[in-house]
Amino acid sequence: MIVCDFCGETKDCLQKEIEGKEYDICAECWNPLAQKLKGKGRAKNRETVFLPPRTFKEREGDEPKPLPGEPPKIFGEVERPH
Ligand SMILES: [Zn+2]
Helix, strand or coil: EEEECCCCCCCCCEEEEEEEEECCCCCCCHHHHHHHHEEEEHHHHHHHCCCHHHHHHHHHHHHCCCCCCCCCCCCCCCCCCC
């Protein structure tokens, strides 16, 4: 049993790397956090991958605008299971 860095309770904690730091975090604290982090990562990807068809057509007659570069990868390590 390890003391959770987030709620301070002694529980079965997972060791997670968040923003380059390691935390002992219990499942109860980790789940909402993981979803938050996931949401952040996916939202940007969706914009790039799934272009709505209408936007595509509007751009055909227009000058093709360069897409913004890759979004900065911040939480790349978090989703990898240890
Ligand atoms: Zn906790």
